[in-house]
Amino acid sequence: MTSIMKKEIFEEPGVVKNLIQNYVTPNDKINIDLPQKVDNIVIVASGSSYNCAAIAAPLFIEYANIPCECEYSSEFILQKKHFITPDSLYIFVSQSGETSDTLNALKMIKQEGVKTMCITNAKDSAMWKLCDYKILSDAGEEKSIASTKALTAQILCSMLVLLKLKHKNNSDISGYLNTLRRLPAYLERIKSDEEKIEETAKTVATYNNISILGNKNYYPIAKEGALKIKETCYLNVMAYPFGEFMHGHVAVLNQKSIVIAIIDEENAQFAVRNLKKIKEEYNPQIVCITSVQEVQAGDINIYIKTKRKMKAIFGSLMTLQLIACKMAAILDKNPDSPKGLKKVVKD
Incomplete structure (x- = not known):
């Protein structure tokens, strides 16, 4: 259903x-x-x-x-x-x-x-x-x-x-x-990658230690992705800026961890360099959501093709929304009515 x-x-x-x-x-x-x-x-x-x-x-x-x-x-x-x-x-x-x-x-x-x-x-x-x-x-x-x-x-x-x-x-x-x-047509293409996103969700759903990384405009998207997984799957997911993550937070990683990284042209070199360090020192599973086709820094790479920041913002957001939704189904949770939450928060 x-x-x-x-x-x-x-x-x-x-x-x-x-x-x-x-x-x-x-x-x-x-x-x-x-x-x-x-x-x-x-x-x-x-x-x-x-x-x-x-x-x-x-x-x-x-x-x-x-x-x-x-x-x-x-x-x-x-x-x-x-x-x-x-x-x-x-x-x-x-x-x-x-x-x-x-x-x-x-x-x-x-x-x-x-x-x-x-x-x-x-x-x-x-x-x-x-x-x-x-x-x-x-x-x-x-x-x-x-x-x-x-x-x-x-x-x-x-x-x-x-x-x-x-x-x-x-x-x-x-x-x-x-x-x-052109954004509606672009989002339709993101939807068409549902099979790859579902396979990614199956992998992410096997982990309890999940970190989502993003720079600048993509850091709040990382936070939103973490919030969506928290709301729908009841997992403690954390979001960080790439550089800040390397200042102590990275210590939570190990082979039983997974990192989801949002990468665009502006931060590609910086992000790939940090992901390489993370992989070498902690060996977590890495998922890259990237608008840069040349970036293949993850064990799983989801390509959201665009050179426009305004489109990449929406493409990375929809991808994380779908990952959270698919994870909830895999974990047998109801994403539409999370426990203890209401649509409108009032006093």
Whole structure:
């Protein structure tokens, strides 16, 4: 029997296609309302939505040249002071628009008179009503507890916001938008590699000591992959940046461990060098999810063919989502209703 989680992962190409059609015109205008001026951004979220924030924050800096930070909602609430300018934009990300700690963070910062935006899958939710600017991620109802298609939609919405801000600086964004228009077909190709992904999941499911590594934008994707396996398989999986992993954390490895590494062109040389050291000194099983065909550094290599970072982000994410979903089935767990978890976290 096909799980709801798998069904929702397989809906992601359609979700992406609909979002592009809804928000981007044929002449490359992005139909999203934004403040006239933005000089810094703070993104606040929890759970998978926080991983969206952590993926997006460095992209705002890289592509839109706007300082951007991300914070866990629960930590944000505890801070007594926040950095605010007249042109600050605080973005709150929540699938339901009702997540209690994110909603409380929004209510708190609203008292400071800050411009606020929400990215949510629930129109007319509490966050939708409170925010000055709002984006409907429009992923359709997500029934599985473990978020997949809603997260993909949140990341895409974040990218559209940063591209609109980039365009405000008179930068040409047509190439980036064309990359996103090709994203649905790219994700269909990731789906077509299901057999290889399932074989990989069978291997990963035999281990209790699992580490997922990624650099820069791929570190929060590694964290999301770890979260998905935790939620669906009840295994203690850890995620690390490549370089940081070598500072002590690597000591947890042995022949009964497995490492999943996310590799793209920017970090390929650095990643392969570290994986070689890891293999020589600890001999764990290694799985590489790579957009670089020449990289064959793993015992298992999954090739997510693309030279575009914006596509590789989604390709590596979908691959990890499918690995987690397949692992749950192999381990006879129900990925749609993990024990003790709810779709909306409230007080």
